[in-house]
Amino acid sequence: MDFELTEKEKSLKEEFDAFFKEEMKNAPPEYGNGGLEGLYSMEEGFAFHTYMAKKIAEKGWISMAWPKEHGGREASIMEQVLFGQSRGYYDAPGIDGFAVGMFAPTLMVGANDEQKKRLLPPIANGEAFYCQGWSEPDAGSDLASLTTTAIRDGDDYIVNGQKTWTTGGHRADYMFLLARTDPESKRSKGLSVFHLRMDLPGIEVRPLLFMDGAHVYNEVFFKDVRIPAKDLIGVEGEGWTLTRQTMNFERSGSGGMAASKRKLEKMIDYVKSTKRDGKFLSEDPIVRQKLVKIYIDTQVGETLAYKIAWLQKKKDMMNVISTASESKLFGTELSQRIANFSTEIMGQYGQLEASEWAPLNGLMVELYQFCMGQNIYAGSNEIQRNLIAWTGLGLPRMKMTK
Numbered sequence: 018m019d020f021e022l023t024e025k026e027k028s029l030k031e032e033f034d035a036f037f038k039e040e041m042k043n044a045p046p047e048y049g050n051g052g053l054e055g056l057y058s059m060e061e062g063f064a065f066h067t068y069m070a071k072k073i074a075e076k077g078w079i080s081m082a083w084p085k086e087h088g089g090r091e092a093s094i095m096e097q098v099l100f101g102q103s104r105g106y107y108d109a110p111g112i113d114g115f116a117v118g119m120f121a122p123t124l125m126v127g128a129n130d131e132q133k134k135r136l137l138p139p140i141a142n143g144e145a146f147y148c149q150g151w152s153e154p155d156a157g158s159d160l161a162s163l164t165t166t167a168i169r170d171g172d173d174y175i176v177n178g179q180k181t182w183t184t185g186g187h188r189a190d191y192m193f194l195l196a197r198t199d200p201e202s203k204r205s206k207g208l209s210v211f212h213l214r215m216d217l218p219g220i221e222v223r224p225l226l227f228m229d230g231a232h233v234y235n236e237v238f239f240k241d242v243r244i245p246a247k248d249l250i251g252v253e254g255e256g257w258t259l260t261r262q263t264m265n266f267e268r269s270g271s272g273g274m275a276a277s278k279r280k281l282e283k284m285i286d287y288v289k290s291t292k293r294d295g296k297f298l299s300e301d302p303i304v305r306q307k308l309v310k311i312y313i314d315t316q317v318g319e320t321l322a323y324k325i326a327w328l329q330k331k332k333d334m335m336n337v338i339s340t341a342s343e344s345k346l347f348g349t350e351l352s353q354r355i356a357n358f359s360t361e362i363m364g365q366y367g368q369l370e371a372s373e374w375a376p377l378n379g380l381m382v383e384l385y386q387f388c389m390g391q392n393i394y395a396g397s398n399e400i401q402r403n404l405i406a407w408t409g410l411g412l413p414r415m416k417m418t419k
């Protein structure tokens with residue numbers, strides 16, 4: 018297998034790297050170590066996200082993969098991988114994963130022409146920020162059991178119910194909502210997808226504070242919220258089919274792997290420059306063994322990301338699904354291994370987050386706290402294992418029974 022980039026790809030990668038390296042100099046101190054906390058918890062962090070979104074949009078990079086009819090330039094999968102790697106490596110904000118990664122492709126397959134014209138350009142221009150309204154207190158892995166209703170009333174749908182874990186819901190302009198339009202229906206029947214303005218009367222967003230007090234997640238309550246019928250996406254009652262497609266818009270996982278690689282590089286610098294009992298940590302045989310294991314894992318993770326890109330190019334969608342699950346599973350568990358290793362060798366200092374004594378500015382303790390969530394969101398790792406068993410190994414499909 019030859020992973021050598023073409024000359025065109027090499028110069029593109031250099032352009033992406035130079036852009037992110039330069040622009041990240043503008044990150045305010047409140048952006049901290051980046052990630053979701055950097056993005057959503059402080060006003061200044063979110064302002065930097067919107068600034069970066071505009072900059073990336075000016076380059077035409079938000080919509081570069083989109084079909085020409087929607088203003089994109091149909092960039093190759095490899096170009097998208099390189100962009101994701103570069104952005105992930107520099108931990109740069111500016112791409113709204115909900116808008117760009119999930120809702121825009123959903124609109125392309127499910128929306129009518131008027132909706133595409135109205136809703137896609139603000140996403141491409143980095144002007145519209147979304148949150149994802151799927152999970153409820155009693156509907157997570159078993160999403161089809163959700164109970165929030167949206168009942169047709171004249172030219173509107175009236176929404177009642179509750180969503181939870183809504184990442185960035187307090188910052189978003191819009192939500193893509195999955196709700197039950199037929200109250201008599203069961204499970205995946207009678208569900209519909211909506212584009213919803215977050216400033217509509219009757220919407221209450223309550224913070225769901227993270228263990229370190231950061232405000233990233235929310236509960237969202239709906240009390241007789243009126244959504245105009247023109248914001249129903251696709252066919253009423255067939256939202257599950259559309260939502261399954263949203264779930265399948267694959268990401269190569271390259272950004273996450275590149276972010277892990279950068280963290281590993283920081284740890285390599287740390288062990289080379291930190292002494293314990295008169296010796297550099299880099300001379301400790303156990304530290305070296307563990308670091309090398311993580312290094313090999315990052316190489317495996319990167320190869321998985323390239324494999325997804327290659328399968329996407331071949332349009333081998335069944336294998337894309339199982340390999341994307343492998344990548345999600347491997348990447349999130351790798352993140353956890355990096356966090357465990359790092360906080361372990363940093364000792365008690367490794368538990369400090371906001372202090373001049375915090376190694377690497379508290380990066381690893383933040384990762385330590387955050388990485389458990391990574392194993393749960395976007396389909397928990399147990400669900401990913403089920404998917405790999407079914408689509409990858411050909412084992413019988415697990416059915417939800419509720």
Ligand SMILES: Cc1cc2nc3c(=O)[nH]c(=O)nc-3n(C[C@H](O)[C@H](O)[C@H](O)COP(=O)(O)OP(=O)(O)OC[C@H]3O[C@@H](n4cnc5c(N)ncnc54)[C@H](O)[C@@H]3O)c2cc1C
Binds near residue numbers: 181
């Ligand atoms: C940090 C974070 C951010 C999130 N952001 C959003 C968001 O922005 N919008 C949104 O809509 N949702 C969001 N979620 C919700 C997320 O999608 C759900 O938490 C997830 O789907 C799991 O659902 P649950 O929490 O209800 O757990 P449950 O589904 O109740 O699962 C509990 C446990 O049982 C396991 N389990 C469940 N079913 C099976 C099965 N069939 N086989 C094997 N094991 C199983 C799970 O893996 C898990 O360990 C977020 C979650 C987290 C943690």
